[in-house]
Amino acid sequence: MMRTRPLKVALLGCGVVGSEVARIMTTHADDLAARIGAPVELAGVAVRRPDRVREGIDPALVTTDATALVKRGDIDVVVEVIGGIEPARTLIITAFEHGASVVSANKALLAQDGAALHAAAEEQDKDLYYEAAVAGAIPLIRPLRESLAGDKVNRVLGIVNGTTNFILDKMDSTGAGYQEALDEATALGYAEADPTADVEGFDAAAKAAILAGIAFHTRVRLDDVYREGMTEVTAADFASAKEMGCTIKLLAICERAADGESVTARVHPAMIPLTHPLASVRGAYNAVFVESDASGQLMFYGPGAGGAPTASAVLGDLVAVCRNRLSGTTGPGESAYAALRVSPMGEVVTRYHISLDVADKPGVLAQVATVFAEHGVSIDTVRQQGKDGEASLVVVTHRASDAALNGTVEALRKLDTVRGVASIMRVEGE
Amino acid sequence: MMRTRPLKVALLGCGVVGSEVARIMTTHADDLAARIGAPVELAGVAVRRPDRVREGIDPALVTTDATALVKRGDIDVVVEVIGGIEPARTLIITAFEHGASVVSANKALLAQDGAALHAAAEEQDKDLYYEAAVAGAIPLIRPLRESLAGDKVNRVLGIVNGTTNFILDKMDSTGAGYQEALDEATALGYAEADPTADVEGFDAAAKAAILAGIAFHTRVRLDDVYREGMTEVTAADFASAKEMGCTIKLLAICERAADGESVTARVHPAMIPLTHPLASVRGAYNAVFVESDASGQLMFYGPGAGGAPTASAVLGDLVAVCRNRLSGTTGPGESAYAALRVSPMGEVVTRYHISLDVADKPGVLAQVATVFAEHGVSIDTVRQQGKDGEASLVVVTHRASDAALNGTVEALRKLDTVRGVASIMRVEGE
Incomplete structure (x- = not known):
């Protein structure tokens, strides 16, 4: 009719x-x-x-x-x-x-x-x-708001910015540095003349706020989203990631805390295992992983812009x-009835990959391990590499809070034997 | 309220x-x-x-x-x-x-x-x-019916049966034969005692009919869906697929013809390139690729049963x-206004991988190539392998209609030099 x-x-x-x-x-x-x-x-x-x-x-x-x-x-x-x-x-x-x-x-x-x-x-x-x-074009808001309306979403983990994914994919596949990959993205029209909104994670943070609000039926403000850009990611980070069987992606992560009473939303670069479906998202494509009580793991993939x-x-x-x-009706409006607390970044629990430049002498590992232990951060693996009197120590932790990790890093910086913290990167998707 | x-x-x-x-x-x-x-x-x-x-x-x-x-x-x-x-x-x-x-x-x-x-x-x-x-659990009907309501869907290509994907994945990763992989699927509860509905493609065909109807806004009856099971897929087929940089999946494929005036729906095993996102869908998971005019390629992935x-x-x-x-209303009902013709399988156009057992003597390739040419099926690559007086010929075609391919195969069987047609498999996802 x-x-x-x-x-x-x-x-x-x-x-x-x-x-x-x-x-x-x-x-x-x-x-x-x-x-x-x-x-x-x-x-x-x-x-x-x-x-x-x-x-x-x-x-x-x-x-x-x-x-x-x-x-x-x-x-x-x-x-x-x-x-x-x-x-x-x-x-x-x-x-x-x-x-x-x-x-x-x-x-x-x-x-x-x-x-x-x-x-x-x-x-x-x-x-x-x-x-x-x-x-x-990826149907995401409608599936979260309607298809999963009878389920309990616990996590949304995604690549929601095509520009940065293009740059990181390029760095991964060619070994290029950040600037070189950005230049190529700009030349090909994947990055704007001023790429700040993309590379500093502002664009992804806005999307994370929207997704978290819908997924958890609660209000998440843009200011609630922790944000870290990807301009500091280096070719050395990609090399470290490869050694771990990982790659690096700029992720938007919205999580419900284990107690179900609070949520977090954050954007930052992270290592994810090559076996994770998000690892194979190439070029300027977007993909979002959704984990729910009943449906398990879903993924939505497609062109994120254009x-x-x-x-x-x-x-x-x-x-x-x-x-x-x-039909004289309206669809679902805002659903914020859950009114959950949005926890600060310090409460986020994840794993970390830390590269330290240390003095190449006996006892350093013991010193470093003691600092981790004192801050309640449990170590999963350590790899030592010596080079010309200097040495590097790569530590991968078990799950720990961001606050505990920050405390650890602060204390490590004060050790005489630690010359510098070369990089800290979160490890996600496991 | x-x-x-x-x-x-x-x-x-x-x-x-x-x-x-x-x-x-x-x-x-x-x-x-x-x-x-x-x-x-x-x-x-x-x-x-x-x-x-x-x-x-x-x-x-x-x-x-x-x-x-x-x-x-x-x-x-x-x-x-x-x-x-x-x-x-x-x-x-x-x-x-x-x-x-x-x-x-x-x-x-x-x-x-x-x-x-x-x-x-x-x-x-x-x-x-x-x-x-x-x-x-994969949101698929709602995205097709609502999210893509302003777009023109041209193709739906998916793995919509977890049992058969589990079996094929097992054959691919372990080199097992069909029966061995089926037995494991049964033991693990992925296959029912009578697996006919899954392995013969009946389950996938029902889903293809539903998806095609919604995607193309037309009525597609179960009888309109061409169906071929995966019980004939052999370890040798997987070996051939690997040589081509492919794997084998049981696919449901719904396509709009190039003229836009007719559609097809079919279920059969097919080789797809390892670089295609569907190739990496493991175990009993499902995934569906959707191609539309404006949105490009989307993929939906998740647990297909349970x-x-x-x-x-x-x-x-x-x-x-x-x-x-x-609110006293109803959602979208059946949308079949397009009333498109559903073409028979003979009109489906795709590529083929054909293995022939042939006599190992000069001129066989020329004979075989002539038969392909006479039926208007253009050859992409041919690989010859000799073994003990016998030889095998593996032909991969360019795109041709199913009817033309069938005519070709019928004519090949009549050649004295062709001892047998070892396998015919479609090549999709390119």
Whole structure:
């Protein structure tokens, strides 16, 4: 049964993602109409540069006045693909106030102001969908929010940034250093001119906050996410990882504590075993591992960015939101009933790989081992290598808290026989 | 806002999956209530053997009269985990007629009678959800039906049967023959006493029919699915696969033809490159690759069977169906508007690996090559091996239709110099 009055969509932003959304809305109009139960019509496109030629978009639809567009009152769904905090935030809230539901791909905004946006949507009884905000085309938010709604998620462990995965994969496969691999990523268009948001982990941290909130039905703010970038990862770290049968990935990790009463969210580089499915995620691909009580281990894999893949996620949400409007209902909103404590990084428990430069003389290992023991950090393996009067000591620990590890490292630095701490890296995925 | 009147759930079947559903409904009652917006209550459990002790289930709820249970009129959702065609089919239709929505894990029934069941659901304006029918806990139906609703799926390629993957993985890693690997699978509980449904591909074919229908928005009947089991796969096939940098998997493949106007669905063993993500799916795990216009390649991976994982999928559906009932709506029903032709196997185009036993004399290769050429099948590589007057010829073709390949093989068998066709295997995933 097809309704003939079309649903009206306002598109905010017409860059890489927005232009793909507009293109697919046109080329796949019949399919979208059949799947929704009514045609969808592009009613307006807000852009910053109206003079730019946009193939396939009626110039009469283009406006620079995004606010007027979302205030029109006849818009069913606002698709926000501008990115950034403002004006996106105000435009979305204004859209709700004027009767529209919203589909957004804005990870930074959702991570920072998700609670307020959800509250605004709920107040107006409207939908806020944002599958495209995390891991591009990979269905992740819907599976976590709906498919696993009858399960208890204990951990989300993923590669959610394609730029850094490209760089780390390149370092791993070619032995290149960080700068060389970054330069190649930039040349190939995988890294932006200013790669800070990617390489310092800000992008991944926003996604971790969103995923943790949905997975654990609790509120996780961006500030709650511990963040460490991957600019300090060296070719030597990759060599060490290889010796352990590992590789290095920038991971977003959201975990429920063993007692079930608190959660943590963090982003940092980590060694993972080559046998772990995440180890073989190549290039700019993303993949997310989800561990739950009943379902066990699931993995979701695909392109984590790019115009068309992100548009695919936006359009999946658009179909759902349009269907909801036709049936006069809304989908699942924010689910934060669990109200769990978000623990600081010091309480995170994991394993560590520590490389020390030490004096090459008897008793050093005993000294070092004593420091670990005093801080309650149990050692799994130690490897000593001597070279020209200097020696290196590679220690891999059993599971210990981040606080205990930090205390250990601080004490190690004070030992006369320890010349320096060459690297500390977490070991995950076991 | 929590409603206090509980939603009532009738459970049909209390075996491996049903008992897990009941257990999680009890242990996770608070979480389910919070996620649904109302408590859910187990209102009855229909079983065949009422005297069996069922831990955690109130004996007063247990009945052998499933029909009376679904006819009660106060049941909100019927969860059908009996399996098989009857009585499941009649019970589900009766449930719709008496006001209930249905969550089912029944792949055989959905593959055979999906259209009729969907029609019955739609007539009564009720939900029919069945995420658990395909690939256990792996979210697959919801992503295909909802996340990719704005995209155009061109191919679904997957390992959807854990038993056969366990056997093939064992053959690959140990060099064991089929029977030996099957015996181990049986001893470990991965294969049933009668493994026919798994090893002959019936189980995978049912899943392929369901997946193809959802992916392509068209009706694909079980009879439309070409099916070939994996009992003929030999250790020699694995050796040949290794030489090509491949392994062998039993694949379910649903494809849209290049012209977009027809689709195919098939299940058969195939060689896939070791570099393909599906090649590294080990043991009884399942994984499904989905290729779409906009999203590119996605993969979904996880446990494809087992009580708890299947229960996780059932409960995810239960939460969705309960939410729909509370908001007085229904989720997406059958989407078969595309009404595409399902092409016969002869039209399927792929590559082939053919091993021939031939006479070891000059001119044989020329003869064989001529036969391929006459049938329009282009050869990619040929490898000749002589041994004691006999020789073997291994031919790998470029892409050709199944009909052309069959014609080729028929003609090859008639050559005096071809002593036998040792094996024919498709090559996929490139």
